[in-house]
């Protein structure tokens with residue numbers, strides 16, 4: 166039912182710490198395990214992707230880290246060099262270094278130039294059909310609108326020139342919901358949910374990109390149904406708790422207390438999930454990923470999350 | 481809690497009474513905004529004086545609780561009644577303000593522009609509107625700039641600053657320096673060089689030929705025009721950026737690095753703490769937030785959970801038999817067994833995480849006297865009472 170992995174370019178965003186990198190990596194891993202040739206690009210490169218795939222550090226030059234899965238880290242200066250090399254002919258070849266440096270400066274001065282390089286590199290990989298799917302571990306929700314709106318902004322500020330011509334095809338690609346989608350990641354907490362709702366609005370009003378899906382990460386399991394909850398409440402009564410402790414032969418209070426914590430957390434969080442469901446356009450699928458109670462995060466959890474994503478997508 | 485903590489608290493608490501600026505920073509989503517607000521509440525309640533919390537992105541209910549309903553840079557006083565409602569009494573005044581990036585940029589331009597005509601020209605320039613609204617990490621710079629501005633006005637005894645969610649926790653520290661570098665760059669001089677000289681100057685010719693092809697002469701012209709206007713404010717900007725940098729390094733300023741014990745944010749926070757130290761900035765505290773309760777780590781409790789999981793069938797039967805007569809919900813022994821299985825499995829799950837987090841904390845290469853743990857609250861913190869409870873965990 167879900168065509169998320171049939172798209173060509175997915176930007177994964179969300180508030181800091183919600184699980185953007187985990188979700189982007191698992192999405193890419195899932196697509197690759199289904200036989201697609203995938204590029205995973207870390208934009209805010211801190212090297213977390215390498216940790217989650219247990220691979221050597223990633224660099225601007227992509228590297229196949231597992232079968233069919235290529236990983237890279239965005240680097241605007243390198244992207245600039247590549248851009249100049251691809252777009253300009255021989256006379257400047259030897260001088261690309263200093264010229265790229267000058268441009269890097271220009272990029273911090275001229276609005277949108279840096280962003281357009283990032284988006285441009287990603288769109289280029291799609292256009293050249295080097296991959297079936299490009300997954301972007303993008304910037305946090307505060308910055309993503311600037312990134313996605315850059316082609317439009319540059320398009321309206323720049324009237325002629327190479328960049329102008331390029332924004333045309335980039336915009337076409339970014340606007341096409343069959344090709345490009347934004348995946349917003351959040352957790353069932355107040356701030357991330359609020360930020361996701363606001364993001365959905367801003368993406369609609371200020372960019373041409375479509376919100377393809379909202380991923381709710383770190384969802385705590387529902388411990389029991391209503392009847393079982395009544396049993397649990399009874400277990401915490403002093404006389405019953407004392408009997409349980411006697412039968413078990415060691416201190417059971419922390420076990421009951423932990424269950425209480427789990428129930429409360431699940432309950433306070435479900436309020437935010439309801440709010441999310443209400444505010445997000447019903448045509449945007451919500452995918453839920455469980456909280457992982459693991460000793461560490463690496464290839465194993467990436468696989469687990471990929472499996473959960475696959476189930477949510479109906480594979 | 482570790483036994484050493486009794487001796488470390490006074491020094492941490494002293495920070496609230498002695499520093500003039502307290503910056504809460506750290507990775508995204510860990511509790512910077514909450515910690516900054518809690519510090520403000522604690523300072524107002526415990527030490528008095530005039531305290532300002534300069535916040536960036538408070539959750540809506542927190543913003544409402546603090547009286548931050550509108551937008552704009554206006555400073556609001558949190559009314560005494562709000563403290564009274566939470567059962568608290570403020571010895572001083574708690575003020576809060578939200579950072580409005582666009583407004584702050586406009587103010588900055590107004591301050592540095594040589595005359596009104598230049599000011600209006602800059603404010604109306606489309607490039608400026610783009611830059612101030614969207615680009616050049618303007619958020620980071622403006623947060624520090626605004627802090628400097630308010631501090632130099634001297635209206636507050638303590639300013640607690642929340643930091644924006646940056647790509648990198650260090651961005652806001654580097655922002656003033658980067659802004660100064662930008663304005664002193666040779667490349668900027670190229671950009672604003674008169675058009676005629678560009679193509680004859682040996683150094684700039686290749687750059688301009690390429691730039692023309694890529695960006696078009698017109699856009700390049702717009703950029704130059706904009707920076708020629710900006711140039712008039714050069715001295716003011718550079719001087720100001722340096723002053724902001726000095727203020728951050730001053731002994732009147734202290735930093736609270738906030739993190740959770742999850743490995744990704746923790747690594748970032750640890751790096752940040754090291755970086756502060758190597759830049760001779762004052763690391764006041766490393767706040768480990770949302771720490772799972774200690775009872776999850778006990779080994780006796782783990783034994784109990786294992787027994788409950790292994791013998792759930794038997795235990796369910798016995799409990800049902802003995803307690804069922806007095807407690808109706810326990811009569812179905814299969815259901816009791818299921819619940820025992822669920823809660824023991826859930827305990828062991830949480831224990832895995834709690835133990836991993838405890839180990840992460842023990843391995844931290846940060847001086848233990850600046851470490852503070854704040855427990856995970858199972859209710860959300862969105863009023864003065866909640867902030868005070870959280871503050872107590874840090875400062876008492």
Ligand SMILES: Nc1ncnc2c1ncn2[C@@H]1O[C@H](COP(=O)(O)OP(=O)(O)O)[C@@H](O)[C@H]1O
Pocket residue numbers: 179180181182183184185186187188213382383384454455456457458462742743744745
């Ligand atoms: N489903 C999950 N269950 C438990 N922990 C998670 C889950 N997803 C992510 N995490 C943890 O949360 C932290 C932040 O995740 P990360 O993917 O790096 O977020 P982001 O890229 O949004 O900053 C990491 O320590 C990661 O291991």
Ligand SMILES: Nc1ncnc2c1ncn2[C@@H]1O[C@H](COP(=O)(O)OP(=O)(O)O)[C@@H](O)[C@H]1O
Pocket residue numbers: 354355356507508509510511512513514515537538539769770771854855856857858859860861862870
């Ligand atoms: N100790 C805590 N226990 C439970 N929830 C917390 C705690 N500290 C913060 N929170 C919650 O975590 C969320 C993120 O906190 P916030 O201060 O906005 O983080 P940041 O500013 O670092 O992004 C908020 O919903 C806040 O209420």
Ligand SMILES: [Mg+2]
Pocket residue numbers: 185186187213302
């Ligand atoms: Mg990340």
Ligand SMILES: [Mg+2]
Pocket residue numbers: 512513514536537538642643645
């Ligand atoms: Mg915040």
